[in-house]
Amino acid sequence: MSRPRAERTLLKDHWVVDPASRRAGVATVEVHSGKIARLEWRDGIVEARRTFIEGAEPGQKDPTKMILPALVDLHAHFRQPGAGASEDVASGEAAAAHGGYGAVALMPNSEPAADHPALLRELVRSDSPLGLTLMPIAAATLGRAGVALSPMGELAAAGAVAFSDDGSPIADLSLFRNALISAGALGLPLIEHCEDPALTAGGEAADGFVATSLGLKPWPAVGEISAVVRNIALLREALRDEPRARLHLTHLSTATALDAVRAARAEGLPITCDVTPHHIALTDAWIAGDRRWAWEFGDRRPAELNPSADAYDTNxxxxxxxxxxADAAACRAALRDGTASAIATDHAPHSREKKEVEFGLAANGIAGIETALSVALAAHAAGELPLSLLVAALTTGPxxxxxxxxxxxxLTVGGAANLLVVDRAANWTVNRATLVGRxxxxxxxxxxxxGTVLLTLINGEVAWQATMSS
Ligand SMILES: [Zn+2]
Incomplete structure (x- = not known):
């Protein structure tokens, strides 16, 4: 395995955003022998300040090439074991490096589900590792079946960083409560996909104007909201028995669910949530062929839909x-006020066979780990997300x-060189040739x-370099 080692890389006068030290500004970074050898801020070291989020935006004359700490993803599916035709750890890792990621947590929705230490290890095992930190999330219940808890102690000892039955919400109330308590006792969070299948079964698109117009079966907002409200009540309950219980709600999509989390956090409950790039930037109007970004609608819904040739894209x-x-705007507002602390990709690769079918028969999921940063930068360019905040939501937040x-x-002198270089002024076109994933x-x-990612360094080694794509 020989990958180019950036023995000595000089990155002169870039816009640097470093949420860990709460610094942003123009700086020169030098990488040597896998470590950051020099970090020189042009105007001296910018003071860590409370106004980091508001006061650290690059101006017109500032460099467009940026250095960011390598990104962290809370939620990805690399389909190993079970669906190598869609992705495996090696291809997923390469895709992640292209996206600027240095650490990825992998959901246990493998086949079979990662409910046993050996399967947990399989979830992150790579034949050609690029050096990213891959973290397995273990199934919360055996087989993700929602009947009995997985051997959480053994799974934690085997390296699980969290527990989740992602995709299969835990329906049983006492089992959910016990999962919170057992995970909490191990110092690990329970990550929940909030959905009440009794309300959403067969749902194809969000309930509302678009689903009605296109004749798609509705997936009602209340299917998410009721699950969120229930889970918050169960967290409150679980905390009485286990004060270390922690709940993380993944890929929330509705304004009302986010309001519930906001209130729970104000109450002091140990609850966090994330939103995905597609829920902050796309709307259901895309299913009708409308390709405007979510923020280009204002808060108005489209007056009428004229389904175009692009309609019913199963992707x-x-x-x-x-x-x-309005829901997409609520997802961005949740990031801005800290209700949502992370942007998680929910990278869900699927082979063509699972998508080249009728809309309602297509597998759920978007392959998004290579486009997440660019989508967030599009929101930034539209004035929707401060740059420092979006970088925090992709690093320190998760x-x-x-x-x-x-x-x-x-980015600290003497620390590992885990970083990416992205040109926020450069564009790239998403297509089969530019995507690295399977x-x-x-x-x-x-x-x-x-936002073209030019370089991703992991421990100073090149995990992605733009020229490698051509
Ligand atoms: Zn999910």
Whole structure:
């Protein structure tokens, strides 16, 4: 295995954002022997300040090439074991490196589910590792079947960073409560996909104007909201028995569910949540062929839909479904006020066979780990997300959810060179040739996105370099 080692890399006068030290500004970074040998801020070291989020935006004349700490993903599916035709750890890792990621937590929705230490290890085993930190999330219940808890102690000892039955919400109330208590006793969070299948079974698109117009079966918002409210009540209950219980709600998509989390956090409950790039930037109107970003709608719904030739793209089928512009705006607002502490990709690669079918028969999921940063940068360019905040939501935010700040130590002299270089002014077109992952099931195919990742270094070694793609 020989990959180019950046023996000595000089990155002169880049815009640097480092949420760990709460610094942003123009700096020169030098990498030597896998470590950051020099970090020189042009105007001296910018003071760590409370106004980091608001006061650290690059100006017109600042460099467009940026250095960011390598990104951290809370939620990805690399389909190993079980579905190598869609992705495996090696291809997923390469895709992640292209996306600028240095650490990825992998969901246990493998086949079979990762409910046993040997399967947990398989979830992150790679034949050609690029050096990314891959973290297994263990199934909360045996087979993700929601009947009996998995051997959580053994799974924690085998390296699980969290427990989740992602995709299969735990329906049984006492089992959910026990999962919170057992995970909490091990110092690990329970990550829940909030959905009440009694309300969402067969749902194809968000309930509302678009689903009605297109004749798609509705997946009602209340299917998410009721699960969130229930889970918050059970967390409150579990804390009486286990004060270390922690709940993380993944890929929330509705304004009301986010309001419930906001209130729970204000109450002091140990609850966090994330939102996905597609829920902050896309709407269900995309299913009708409308390709405007969510923020280009304002808060108005489209007056009428004229389904175009692009309609019913099965790459838009995802769970929870894409929603209207107001819900997407609520997802961005949740990031801005800290209700959501992370952008998680929910990278869900699927082979063509699972997507080249009727809309309602298509597998749920979007392959998004290579486009997440660019989508976030598109939101930034539109004035929707401050740059420092979006970088935090892709680094320190997810690391904190996992209780592992070491994943996002940032850029420090003498520290490991885990970083990426991205040109926010450069565009790239998403297509089969530019994507590195094994599956290209993304509705962004053919779309020009801002933010080309030029280089990803992991421990100073090149995990991705733009020229490698041509
Ligand atoms: Zn899920």
């Amino acid at each position: 838009l089928r995802v769970c929870p479904p894409l929603r209207n512009a 690391a904190a959810v996992l209780g592992r700040p070491e994943l996002a130590r940032g 599956s290209a099931n993304t509705p962004l195919l053919g779309r020009k996105l801002p």
